[in-house]
Amino acid sequence: MKFFSLFKKELRDMLNAQTILTMVGIVAMLVIIGNIFSDSISESAKKSGDIVICDMDGTDFTKSVIKALKEDCEANDGSLEEVEIKSEDYAKELKRIDQKQVLIIPKGFTELAKEKHQTAKIRFVQRMTSLAMMSNLNTGSSTAFETFKNAVKNTIYQDKLAEDKMTPEEVKQLEDPVELEEITVVGNKQEEISSSVIMSICATQNMIVPIILFVLIMFASQMILNAISTEKIDKTLETLLSAPISRMTVLAAKTLSAAVVALLQAACFMFGSSRMMSGMTSGIGVDSDKFDQALKNLGLSLSAGQYVLVGVQMFLSILIALSIAMILGVLAKDAKSAQTLLMPITISTMIPYCLSMVSDISALPIALRAVVYAIPFSHTFMATENAMFQNTAVYIGGLIYQAVFLAVCIKIALSIFMSDKIFTMSIGGKKDKKKKKA
Amino acid sequence: MEKVLEVKGLGKQYVKGVYASRDVTFDIKKGEIFALIGPNGAGKTTTIRTIATLLKTTEGDALVSGHSILTEPEKVRECITYLPDEAGAYKNMTGRAYLEFMASIYAKDGQDVIDYVNRGVEICELGERLNDKISSYSRGMTRKLLLARAIMPKPDLAILDEPTSGLDILNALEIRRTIKKLAADGMSFLLSSHNMLEIEFVSDRVGIIAKGMLLETGTPEELVAKYEARNLEEVFEKVVKIREVL
Ligand SMILES: Nc1ncnc2c1ncn2[C@@H]1O[C@H](COP(=O)(O)OP(=O)(O)O)[C@@H](O)[C@H]1O
Ligand SMILES: [Mg+2]
Numbered sequence: 091m092k093f094f095s096l097f098k099k100e101l102r103d104m105l106n107a108q109t110i111l112t113m114v115g116i117v118a119m120l121v122i123i124g125n126i127f128s129d130s131i132s133e134s135a136k137k138s139g140d141i142v143i144c145d146m147d148g149t150d151f152t153k154s155v156i157k158a159l160k161e162d163c164e165a166n167d168g169s170l171e172e173v174e175i176k177s178e179d180y181a182k183e184l185k186r187i188d189q190k191q192v193l194i195i196p197k198g199f200t201e202l203a204k205e206k207h208q209t210a211k212i213r214f215v216q217r218m219t220s221l222a223m224m225s226n227l228n229t230g231s232s233t234a235f236e237t238f239k240n241a242v243k244n245t246i247y248q249d250k251l252a253e254d255k256m257t258p259e260e261v262k263q264l265e266d267p268v269e270l271e272e273i274t275v276v277g278n279k280q281e282e283i284s285s286s287v288i289m290s291i292c293a294t295q296n297m298i299v300p301i302i303l304f305v306l307i308m309f310a311s312q313m314i315l316n317a318i319s320t321e322k323i324d325k326t327l328e329t330l331l332s333a334p335i336s337r338m339t340v341l342a343a344k345t346l347s348a349a350v351v352a353l354l355q356a357a358c359f360m361f362g363s364s365r366m367m368s369g370m371t372s373g374i375g376v377d378s379d380k381f382d383q384a385l386k387n388l389g390l391s392l393s394a395g396q397y398v399l400v401g402v403q404m405f406l407s408i409l410i411a412l413s414i415a416m417i418l419g420v421l422a423k424d425a426k427s428a429q430t431l432l433m434p435i436t437i438s439t440m441i442p443y444c445l446s447m448v449s450d451i452s453a454l455p456i457a458l459r460a461v462v463y464a465i466p467f468s469h470t471f472m473a474t475e476n477a478m479f480q481n482t483a484v485y486i487g488g489l490i491y492q493a494v495f496l497a498v499c500i501k502i503a504l505s506i507f508m509s510d511k512i513f514t515m516s517i518g519g520k521k522d523k524k525k526k527k528a
Numbered sequence: 529m530e531k532v533l534e535v536k537g538l539g540k541q542y543v544k545g546v547y548a549s550r551d552v553t554f555d556i557k558k559g560e561i562f563a564l565i566g567p568n569g570a571g572k573t574t575t576i577r578t579i580a581t582l583l584k585t586t587e588g589d590a591l592v593s594g595h596s597i598l599t600e601p602e603k604v605r606e607c608i609t610y611l612p613d614e615a616g617a618y619k620n621m622t623g624r625a626y627l628e629f630m631a632s633i634y635a636k637d638g639q640d641v642i643d644y645v646n647r648g649v650e651i652c653e654l655g656e657r658l659n660d661k662i663s664s665y666s667r668g669m670t671r672k673l674l675l676a677r678a679i680m681p682k683p684d685l686a687i688l689d690e691p692t693s694g695l696d697i698l699n700a701l702e703i704r705r706t707i708k709k710l711a712a713d714g715m716s717f718l719l720s721s722h723n724m725l726e727i728e729f730v731s732d733r734v735g736i737i738a739k740g741m742l743l744e745t746g747t748p749e750e751l752v753a754k755y756e757a758r759n760l761e762e763v764f765e766k767v768v769k770i771r772e773v774l
Pocket of ligand 1: 514547566567571573574575
């Protein structure tokens with residue numbers, strides 16, 4: 091009963107008008123961001139990037155197409171590079187030519203497109219190394235494909251215009267002269283699916299883990315920090331701890347209600363961010379259902395076991411954040427310093443969160459990577475990718491590091507809570523030093 | 529008479545080698561009001577906090593209703609209430625909600641909660657204001673609410689650190705009267721104050737503390753007679769001089 095009335099009080103404190111307003115405001119913001127992104131993504135998808143091309147056909151026709159393509163690229167601040175592909179083992183070939191993607195004009199392209207006036211196929215092969223949005227976005231196949239299509243159209247038009255004759259089939263063909271067949275390589279596996287499609291589907295799925303984690307860490311630690319520091323600042327803690335209730339019960343009630351409210355907020359964020367993501371993907375234009383099987387074949391959807399691995403990491407991160415926030419809450423001297431004390435948690439959550447959104451952490455320069463790996467939360471932000479791309483060593487290493495980190499944090503937090511330190515400790519300590527001298 | 533508190537050689541060092549309180553020994557009988565008096569920094573709060581099981585002792589022990597603060601702190605907390613120096617209450621609760629919340633922490637069952645709250649409402653004399661948020665209370669009102677909270681569970685021993693400091697004369701007088709009345713009903717009090725003149729009126733016995741050491745204990749009359757002084761302030765001056773502690 092004591093636990094329950096304490097829990098009720100904490101819950102009421104944490105679920106105040108301000109937190110509820112924040113939640114509503116953030117959901118509204120995410121939806122708006124989604125709409126803005128939807129516009130800017132379809133904008134950036136139009137912009138041409140660099141194109142790497144392999145001409146297997148090698149006819150005059152393909153050569154003039156490539157020439158037109160080159161002009162088109164350069165007009166859009168891009169570049170065109172011609173390479174040689176020797177086999178259909180694209181994983182090996184991409185590694186050999188040291189490229190992330192290649193556009194392939196297959197043998198017989200000219201025969202189909204020029205002689206038989208049929209829709210011809212070209213191939214776009216892309217290697218995926220990360221699910222981070224920005225590391226793949228600039229290499230989208232639709233861009234290369236559109237540019238190529240235009241180049242083919244131009245070349246055929248010019249040929250025909252020179253000969254001054256055009257049949258109805260030719261006109262029909264010109265509506266749709268080439269069709270794209272995309273192949274995505276993950277690890278050693280390849281599937282006939284566009285990497286940009288995978289990207290946008292996976293992004294929706296995989297952004298959810300970091301967002302929930304980010305919200306859980308930030309809000310749970312803010313709430314537990316406030317719950318403890320206000321008790322200290324308003325001098326209600328001594329009263330509470332001199333009552334017939336154990337310190338463990340007090341801690342448990344505060345921790346549990348912080349966790350419950352943080353979960354509530356995470357649910358709001360999930361809703362808001364799924365709306366944001368659907369806004370974003372509608373900008374790219376994806377039809378999701380039929381790609382599920384391809385995702386599974388590529389190993390890009392999590393198995394039940396991998397979900398458990400990610401869950402364990404999340405749980406560890408939240409416990410670490412809560413125990414650090416408890417320690418910091420004890421240190422606070424006033425409401426302002428309590429806010430300042432949140433900074434270390436905010437920063438060390440923001441860094442891996444932002445990095446994992448924007449780029450592939452394992453591809454960062456070594457010094458920066460060391461800093462990121464030292465932040466315990468980073469390992470959870472990378473957990474989904476590590477589980478998917480089977481970086482077992484990195485995953486296990488992160489897990490061990492987090493477990494050790496957590497053990498140390500809990501030990502420190504408990505040693506503070508169960509001892510005099512909860513009353514005698516505070517940051518700065520100038521006041522104490524003066525007292526000692528007196 | 530039955531002893532509610534027995535303090536035996538209590539000592540506390542916040543920093544190794546520096547005593548904040550040292551070899552403090554005294555006892556409080558049932559229905560007695562005992563006050564620790566001494567200047568700021570004398571060690572009153574330190575002594576009180578160790579008895580309230582908030583701080584761990586460095587030396588000695590204290591028994592509250594027979595329970596040791598060293599070995600049975602949970603039992604001790606069931607027998608005491610503690611009103612800290614300059615304590616606050618949960619600002620966004622109403623006075624009544626605060627009393628209800630604290631009652632639920634001290635109570636053993638639902639009936640207890642009702643009894644405690646009723647007694648608390650009676651003692652604090654806040655009337656309708658109990659339905660207002662504590663953040664709107666004056667200092668005197670908050671203090672009265674906190675005192676009511678400390679007294680409502682009828683503990684064996686109520687520990688009140690500087691119960692009247694910072695209050696105007698009327699509020700202070702009211703609080704002293706409440707304490708006297710409850711002591712007459714059998715509750716014991718451990719008070720502290722740096723205002724030695726004021727404490728003369730309320731306490732049955734006093735302990736003079738300076739530099740962490742308890743120098744003298746006795747009724748105000750005994751001490752005034754023994755040191756041929758006019759009041760406790762003069763007693764304090766003479767005791768400190770004789771024992772050469774300041
Ligand atoms: N948290 C602390 N850390 C170190 N020394 C302290 C602390 N709190 C109090 N002290 C020291 O203990 C001594 C007694 O303080 P205290 O018990 O608060 O005195 P009083 O309540 O009689 O004014 C003082 O010298 C004070 O400087
Ligand atoms: Mg004091």
